[in-house]
Amino acid sequence: MTIRRDEVLHVAKLAELAVPESELERLVEQLNRIVDYVAQLDQVPADHMADPFLPGPSELTPREDVEGAVPLARSPVQLAPEFKDGFFLVPRHGAMEDAS
Amino acid sequence: MSRAAGQPGGGAALAAAETGKRLAAAQSLNATLDWSQELLDAEAARVDAMAERGPLDGIPIALKDNIVTVEQPTTCASRILEGYQSPFNATAVERLRGAGALLGIKSNMDEFAMGSSTEHSAFGRVKHPLDPTRVPGGSSGGSAALVAAGVVAASLGSETGGSVRQPASFCGVVGVKPSYGRVSRYGLVAFGSSLDCISVFGRTVEDAGRVLSVISGPDPLDATTVNRPPMPVPQPRQDLRGLTLGLPREYFPADLHQGVAAALTRTIELARELGAEIREVSLPHSAYAVPTYYIIAPAEAAANLARYDGVRYGARRVGAERDIRSLYRATRGEGFGAEVQRRILVGTYVLSAGYYDAYYRKAQRVRSLIADDFRRTFASGVDLLLTPTTPTPAFKAGEKTNDPVAMYLADIFVCPINLAGLPAVSIPAGRSEGLPIGAQLIAPSFDEERLLAAAAALERAIPAEAEVR
Numbered sequence: 083m084t085i086r087r088d089e090v091l092h093v094a095k096l097a098e099l100a101v102p103e104s105e106l107e108r109l110v111e112q113l114n115r116i117v118d119y120v121a122q123l124d125q126v127p128a129d130h131m132a133d134p135f136l137p138g139p140s141e142l143t144p145r146e147d148v149e150g151a152v153p154l155a156r157s158p159v160q161l162a163p164e165f166k167d168g169f170f171l172v173p174r175h176g177a178m179e180d181a182s
Numbered sequence: 183m184s185r186a187a188g189q190p191g192g193g194a195a196l197a198a199a200e201t202g203k204r205l206a207a208a209q210s211l212n213a214t215l216d217w218s219q220e221l222l223d224a225e226a227a228r229v230d231a232m233a234e235r236g237p238l239d240g241i242p243i244a245l246k247d248n249i250v251t252v253e254q255p256t257t258c259a260s261r262i263l264e265g266y267q268s269p270f271n272a273t274a275v276e277r278l279r280g281a282g283a284l285l286g287i288k289s290n291m292d293e294f295a296m297g298s299s300t301e302h303s304a305f306g307r308v309k310h311p312l313d314p315t316r317v318p319g320g321s322s323g324g325s326a327a328l329v330a331a332g333v334v335a336a337s338l339g340s341e342t343g344g345s346v347r348q349p350a351s352f353c354g355v356v357g358v359k360p361s362y363g364r365v366s367r368y369g370l371v372a373f374g375s376s377l378d379c380i381s382v383f384g385r386t387v388e389d390a391g392r393v394l395s396v397i398s399g400p401d402p403l404d405a406t407t408v409n410r411p412p413m414p415v416p417q418p419r420q421d422l423r424g425l426t427l428g429l430p431r432e433y434f435p436a437d438l439h440q441g442v443a444a445a446l447t448r449t450i451e452l453a454r455e456l457g458a459e460i461r462e463v464s465l466p467h468s469a470y471a472v473p474t475y476y477i478i479a480p481a482e483a484a485a486n487l488a489r490y491d492g493v494r495y496g497a498r499r500v501g502a503e504r505d506i507r508s509l510y511r512a513t514r515g516e517g518f519g520a521e522v523q524r525r526i527l528v529g530t531y532v533l534s535a536g537y538y539d540a541y542y543r544k545a546q547r548v549r550s551l552i553a554d555d556f557r558r559t560f561a562s563g564v565d566l567l568l569t570p571t572t573p574t575p576a577f578k579a580g581e582k583t584n585d586p587v588a589m590y591l592a593d594i595f596v597c598p599i600n601l602a603g604l605p606a607v608s609i610p611a612g613r614s615e616g617l618p619i620g621a622q623l624i625a626p627s628f629d630e631e632r633l634l635a636a637a638a639a640l641e642r643a644i645p646a647e648a649e650v651r
Contacts, residue, residue, distance in 0.1 A: 085531070089531075090527065093527050093530050093531045093534065094527060096530050096534060097484060097514075097526050097527060097529075097530040098488075098491065098507070098510040098511050098514055099511060099514050099515050099518070099523055099526060099527065100501065100508075100511035100512050100514070100515030100516070101515065101523075102515070105520075109523075109524070109527070112524060112586055113524070113527060113528060113531070115585070115586065115587055116476065116524070116528055116586055116587060117528070117531070119473060119476070119587045119590075120473040120474075120476050120477050120532075120541065120545075121473075122470070122473050123470055123473050123474065123477070123541075123544050123545060123548055125470075126467070126470060126544075126548055126551070130551065131544075131547045131548075131551075132547055132550035132551050132554060133547070133550055134543060134546035134547055134549075134550065135376075135546050135547075135549035135550040135553060135601075137362060137375075137376035137377070137406075137603060143409075145402065145405040152270060152403065153270070154269035154270055155252040155268075155269050155270060155271075156252075156267065156269040160267075160269075161269060163498070172493045173493065173498075173500075173506055173509055174506075
């Protein structure tokens, strides 16, 4: 399979990654190399397939869904650039000039 | 295991002073990302003030920089987390502190644990302690190099696809990966959640076993830990009588590096002399482990690393268009290095509409086949499997950086074990042209005690620093 340049740009957009133009050609080549390599799983016969893997031993059981606070060594004020009235302030969705 | 490596006895303050000297002497390896004599001294004061001496009293232990600590930054060797300070300690860190270990050293690594050479650190590559032109392996290369250089007696790393056993093999130290569910991952920065395991380096199997014993056991803060008591410190066996060791033929290919093949031939012979029954077995689907891993791990990484966007986590960069999406893209584009970006893109691609079944679902099915091969083999009466840890000794820096697939193949004998969630250990098995070779033992899930007891018996019999021919 060949991944085209426009597909790499599309995937980069989905992944929220800015890819510089100067890197694009190399990235297309490397992603094709990786995807061609992993495509060898097609050689595993379809009738040879098992159920999808579930990680962890069978005795693994989900814990009770109870609320609990983990003590933190730093207050919220120290964890983010801006914290006000109990809220973390983040950039405004949309034009950021409005917020600045 | 003594307080300062090679310096038995003395208070923790002495261990802190000696460790500081050794860290300063080993600075050229670039194996650390953060340490200071002040912090080591403060740690020594804390340890000496403990009411009771713990099982790791005053033992210096380095931590891979993806294990979060309150007192020091945790960067995952990434620009995006530069200066990040966690508001809590990882459970493994709390347990080491409670056992009296001397902490305060954060070790260099491949960025977000993605790599097999520790060349993908945003803060420069780690050098191999025996040959600075070579790599120490990865992604826990800093933790491996610090043990190999005699700076610390033990260290923590993490494994997603072999990132402790592979560098242990390259550096000539012991590396133990526990069963999935044995050690809490609370405070281990997530990469591939169905695979990640905190793992241990030691100079000997016994040292590594003691550290693993301390950090193992259930944790209410990590729902993936299994409700079993902590692993007891394994009692070393004198011999291997009564054990059947399987040699999977797929792990001994005809083109195996001559030095690796010779070291394994000698190890098998020594195992036989110690009384083990040796049996050839087959794990046919292990041949597909690397491609399976390089679908599943990037897919999980793409999801786990979505949180580094400059809002939730990460040093914020404002994009050219000054809106929220360009902020995300600029933050992530500038903050992540090339290998992390590649894996995020591959992961996003294999999970995207139209490709999910062809890649991700298929890889999960092949993963089941890989795990079934191990289950069937152990059920047939094989107690442990013996393989080379890596196909070659440590390679030259820069040799594989332009070909990601060539780099991935360095993990060909270790990553099947992560996919199956099994415990395994790499022990030094001799040297080829001066470079260490590792032998790997693999056990059924939660059979670490037998695994480490057998590894200790073999370790005693192998002249690990002798050349093999």
